[in-house]
Amino acid sequence: MMPTQRASLANAQRQHWQNTYRAHPGMYGSAPSASAVYAAQVFRMARAEEVLELAAGHGRDALYLAQQGFRVLATDFSGVAIDQIQRTAQAQGLTERISAVAHDLRDPLPTKTESVDAVHAHMALCMALSTNEIHAVLSEVRRVLRPGGTFVYTVRHVGDAHYGAGNPHGDDIYEHGGFAVHFFSEQLIEALADGWIRDDFHAFEEGELPRRLWRLTLTKPHQDSPSNRSECARLGRPQPPRWLEC
């Protein structure tokens, strides 16, 4: 797909999400996703305070993380969704703990270098982003995380019933019912983990389809700690778990 076609797909997707949130406010409900419940536990154990939530939608997870005591910055490229987060935060008296800004994942993240302790992204990286754009998001997450900070992300994958169905856009992106999804392969997961400490890999399902998802937990290494198998082998240190094989 040419870059101009990709840009027009992304812009059409933004319009589609805007229309969807306008027509179905709070469409994912008010209960947090299983990913957010897990992330809150991991972030608490890591003593995180500042959390960035990517592609937060109308904020079921960002609001939950704020309720759990974290200070949350929620982002999404749908201004309609951002308004819904702000209104719910106001109604729940959470405006001290959560702010929400419109942000497109194709742009640099709207936070300073090493300014957040944790990042959560549930079904965010698997939107209509090219492989290069996904790698760029990972680099940005790494930039804004403090050393030792945690990144929990989930993505739909090639085992999902919608993989290969609907309108193909190349690069494992398929559009079904107006929603374009980049279905992740193991190779992509592996490539994205390069340079991170790999804490956990977990396969799970969500919703009625069901959507088939992988959840990754990665830690940004301190400069002197080895993060991958070849580096550990070179230094004679214990190997990290082969979490993709479990």
Ligand SMILES: C[S@@+](CC[C@H](N)C(=O)[O-])C[C@H]1O[C@@H](n2cnc3c(N)ncnc32)[C@H](O)[C@@H]1O
């Ligand atoms: C499947 S929904 C998940 C929403 C939320 N994480 C949740 O689980 O409730 C995907 C979200 O990604 C947002 N999105 C899609 N492409 C995006 C992009 N390029 N930049 C920022 N947000 C994007 C959509 O507006 C939508 O809110």
